[in-house]
Amino acid sequence: MAKAELKLLGTWSSPFVLRIKWALQMKGVEYDFIEEDIQNKSPLLLKYNPVHKKVPVLVHDGKSIAESLVILEYMDETWKENPILPEDPYQRAMARFWSKFGDEKCLPSIWRVFTAQGEKIGQALVSASENLMILEGELKGKKFFNGETLGFADISLGWIVNMVILLEEILQLKMIDEQRYPSLSAWMKNFSNFPGIKDSFPPQDRMLTKYRTLREALLATRGSN
Known part of the structure; x- marks a missing residue:
């Protein structure tokens, strides 16, 4: 094409x-x-x-x-080459389910941690951790969400890798560690090292600058209300 x-x-x-x-x-x-x-x-x-x-x-x-x-x-x-959705109808449904779970539950809860300050960071972490633990359970014993093959749900949830790294650096806290989230931590590494993924993330220094500025602006706006 x-x-x-x-x-x-x-x-x-x-x-x-x-x-x-x-x-x-x-x-x-x-x-x-x-x-x-x-x-x-x-x-x-x-x-x-x-x-x-x-x-x-x-x-x-x-x-x-x-x-x-x-x-x-x-x-x-x-484009039928290298399909990202499984052939099995149930597995296809599960891929869509976990993608929606990521967008509707995980992302908002992690964003609340990023935009919180003081004691509210800890409160927001509780909700975010609960959602991450659900993903931990789903990934247990698997390399990717559909088993050995990277697919739809992994691509949909791939934002976790970058967002968590940014959040941990900016807030100086640990959100995902190998001891508490062994399966999720392993998935993050497997996803990041997958061909075509590894070198595609935006520059980390540029992202840190953007998100630090964004957080400061959000907190300043909230404080002025």
Whole structure:
């Protein structure tokens, strides 16, 4: 497929955009990446995602697909090479379940830790730890969420690797350790070292700068209310 037929609208730091990059890399699909400024949305983004007005957006042959999990399913149905969803219907359902669990439960609870201060950090950690322990139980005895093969749920939950490292560095705390989360810790290493994943994370120093600034701005806004 010609590179110009496929475009990905996104931002360099978005974990949701990163999902699509990982899947495209795994499938060996060429594409053009168009960097967007979410604070100053381009006419192209507003044209292709008028409903949510956010990234990622995949544009294939002039047709746009929005929402990262929807995009992943579209890609798996369009490019059959290296499938990311299991063939078994139950396993496919479980992959979707854990992906939604990550977005609807894990991500908000970890974000609350990041945006908390003082005693509220500890309170937020309790909820985040409960969700991480659920993932720990699901991964027990497995290399990836579907067993030995990296797939849909791993790509969907891959943001945990980067987000936890950032959070631990900025807040100077340990959220995931090998003693309490042996399976989750092993999964993070296996995921990070998987071909096509290892070198695809945004620069750590740049991410730290961005998230430190973001946290300071959020806390300052909260303090002024």
